[in-house]
Amino acid sequence: MADTWQWNDFIEVESGDTLRSYAREHNLFVYPYDLFTGAEIAMFKNVKVQDQQKRFIVCALNDMNEKDARDGQVIYEIKPWARMCEWESSAADSYEGAIVRWNKRMKKTAVRMLKPPIIRFITMEYSAMVTNIFVWGFLFFVLSFNSTISDFFHSHYILTGLLFVLLCSNIKNIFIKSYGEEIPRETLRSWAYVSTHRFNEAFYENAMRQREDLRQLCENSVPFYLLWQRGKLNPAAPLTIESADDGNDTGIKIYCQEIRNSLNGQISEISDLRTRIPDGAVKRHIEGILKTLQEIQQAISFSGNSAKVLSARRIVSYWNDELLSLLKSYMDLLNNSSAEAAGTKDKIEAVLQDLSPVYKKELGRITKAETMEIDAAIDIMRKEIDQVMEKGR
Secondary structure (H helix, E strand, O other): OOHHHOOOOEEEEEOHHHHHHHHHHOOOOOOOOOOOOOOOEEEEEEOOOOOHHHOEEEEEHHHEEEEEEEOOEEEEEEOOHHHHHHHHOOOEOOHHHHHHHHHHHHHHHHHHHHOOHHHHHHHHHHHHHHHHHHHHHHHHHHHOOOHHHHHHHHHOHHHHHHHHHHHHHOOOHHHHOOOOOOOOHHHHHHHHHOOOOOOOHHHHHHHHHHHHHHHHHHHOOOOHHHHHHOOOOOOOOOOOOOOHHHHHHHHHHHHHHHHHHHHHHHHHHHHHHHHOOOOHHHHHHHHHHHHHHHHHHHHHHOOOOHHHHHOOHHHHHHHHHHHHHHHHHHHHOOOOOOHHHHHHHHHHHHHHHHHHHHHHHHHHHHOHHHHHHHHHHHHHHHHHHHHHHHHOO
């Protein structure tokens, strides 16, 4: 272990609110909280650090333990000792550097959690697996000096091999840890692919709106051991479910909220890309699409009609994904002056122009039921008016 972490004594120098304000004032991008748990963040300083390049670190509050108190000040230590090597590269010599390294950690986390379950598990556990291989390998090697155990290893080599693999693979963690399976994919995508070059007000506001929902999802994450540990399965305080329909309704409400959150994140990302595109015509096409998306956002934001919200799934899961992919491809071609790149950019502009009426049509489809109900009510009212007028003649 590097000397930097020899003492592991930290003090909190900036709270989460102060840190976010500092980032806004200095036009620095910052992930406003811990994506993995929705936990608050803070800036910490190592008070006994030997390497001055490793003084400051930004991390989630739940990654720190209170160690003791000195001169009226709380001293903290890092909780996840197994991740100490990873944290070694997360410290910096300044506030700005620590924020940049925090952003890299969060972006890396979001990218990891977007991967399929098996790959996600391996990428998040591989460092512990390597450590396990050395520790258990050494233990098995020492045990093999005993002739009885050595004979058992040789006669049951398949069982021994399986036992070694199970011990090294950390497979048990699937049942006792969350790997981000409860976090909506659109939220992960918005965190993984957002530009971190400057403070992003749209991303920040959207992330803060999603925070409470994200925290609740993390609190109720899939592994049953975690649910028991957090008291979610406590028989003394059972969860009241009146009927099967009520449970289904809760699931639909959660899914509808995911759709809203995804749409909010996509609008922020599209808006951010629009500001970075210099071509005026392309900007106007994107502005038209954004205006329609904001109308859709308004239509479903506070709607208690689940059917209306669910009707926006195609916008969120297909059209917006394709639009974002198209805009990112356009951004990649901005510094390419070849004739082929110019032709491709023209094709993208033409597609963007054609997309605007598609979004208008989707808006009409989403609000169709509502407009039909209003039209029907107007028709009934018109008939009542006509009847009253006829009687009065």
